[in-house]
Amino acid sequence: MIKSTLGLLILLLSGALHAHTISGTITNQDNTPLSGVGVYNKNTGNYTYSNNAGAFSLANVSINDRIYFYSLGFKNKELLITESQLDIPLNIVLEEAAVSLDQVVLVSNINAMSSFVNVDVKSDPVKSSQEILRKVPGLIIGQHAGGGKAEQIFLRGFDIDHGTDIAINVDGLPVNMVSHAHGQGYADMHFIIPETIDNIDFGKGPYYADKSNFNTAGYVDLTTKKTLDKNVVSMEVGKYNTLRGLGMLKLLESDDDNAYLASEYLISDGVFESPQNFNRINIMGRYNHTDDAGNEVNLTASHFQSKWDASGQIPQRAVDNGSIGRFGAIDDTEGAIPAVPTYW
Numbered sequence: 001m002i003k004s005t006l007g008l009l010i011l012l013l014s015g016a017l018h019a020h021t022i023s024g025t026i027t028n029q030d031n032t033p034l035s036g037v038g039v040y041n042k043n044t045g046n047y048t049y050s051n052n053a054g055a056f057s058l059a060n061v062s063i064n065d066r067i068y069f070y071s072l073g074f075k076n077k078e079l080l081i082t083e084s085q086l087d088i089p090l091n092i093v094l095e096e097a098a099v100s101l102d103q104v105v106l107v108s109n110i111n112a113m114s115s116f117v118n119v120d121v122k123s124d125p126v127k128s129s130q131e132i133l134r135k136v137p138g139l140i141i142g143q144h145a146g147g148g149k150a151e152q153i154f155l156r157g158f159d160i161d162h163g164t165d166i167a168i169n170v171d172g173l174p175v176n177m178v179s180h181a182h183g184q185g186y187a188d189m190h191f192i193i194p195e196t197i198d199n200i201d202f203g204k205g206p207y208y209a210d211k212s213n214f215n216t217a218g219y220v221d222l223t224t225k226k227t228l229d230k231n232v233v234s235m236e237v238g239k240y241n242t243l244r245g246l247g248m249l250k251l252l253e254s255d256d257d258n259a260y261l262a263s264e265y266l267i268s269d270g271v272f273e274s275p276q277n278f279n280r281i282n283i284m285g286r287y288n289h290t291d292d293a294g295n296e297v298n299l300t301a302s303h304f305q306s307k308w309d310a311s312g313q314i315p316q317r318a319v320d321n322g323s324i325g326r327f328g329a330i331d332d333t334e335g336a337i338p339a340v341p342t343y344w
Helices: 001-019 110-122 131-133 314-320
Strands: 020-027 040-041 047-049 055-061 067-072 075-079 090-093 140-142 152-157 160-161 166-170 198-203 218-224 234-237 242-253 258-269 278-290 296-307
Touching: 040 055, 047 055, 075 090, 131 140, 131 198, 131 218
Parallel strands: 020 090, 166 218
Antiparallel strands: 020 055, 040 047, 040 067, 067 075, 140 152, 152 160, 198 218, 234 242, 242 258, 258 278, 278 296
16 A cells, blocks of 8 residues: 555656646747747647737646647747756747648637638728628628718627627727617727727627627627837728828837827718718827736727718608609708717
8 A cells, every 4th residue: 555655656746847837938030929829739738828928838748748839820830849948938939821721720719710800801901990890700781871870780680770789899898888879789980990900809699798798699809909010101082072091100119118199081972962071080099018927008099080961861752753862862951960089
């Protein structure tokens, strides 16, 4: 009995001496920290992910274990653990690669559909933050009062109105208004400058308890960029006296601190016979600080204002008898309620 107990203790002690925890940071070739990178021990099956600062920590690692590092858009990297690597922080550099299915590793912690939608967002950008909702498979939006009002949303057989049955969040902040004249949960996303959107996460189906109120049919979580790759100034013109200006400028850039300012101005008369006289202005500033431990502080300030003459709703009989055209109006002085400025 004593010999068996002693042997078991020696075995456990031997395992404890040979199992270690490795840690380090994961960056791209430009030395930018990469978050959400999978770290997988092929020998033990243990895995973890890098945090927002690119830092990771993986327990129960022994000499000669094979560690895999993988992330969508980067080449997989394999590391054979040696004795010297058990005692020092590792600096893993991933090379960029074209997106291909053989690089996708599916585990229970990954929302695969959101990953592919994020690739679509970056390769096929939109010109209105409300249009980003169309990236969610099966979600349909429609506009019935010009460009200044939140769109009508349809998902999973629900007429969601303007957000009653879908929870929408931006950087963790709820967009849905608890009480509104257009219905509980009204969610106007026009205060978001679309070029600042970094990625989108979504879920469809029965109520998600962790997403709180309004997600009867699903949820959409947007994340805006913490840093800018480059300064951007653009001007676009189009039909119906449409003009859109965009400016995104870096204010601060270092390893620990980043800040930028983004602004958008849009005017348009729309397709209607009575001009909408639509105009919208967005201004957004964001500051991000990351300490050595990977903790973050984010500060965001935003101002949004728009006004327009709504297209209104017209009777079908007036179009049928020729009194007005499809894009006409019964009362072109109907106007619209200006959007309320929004601050974060």
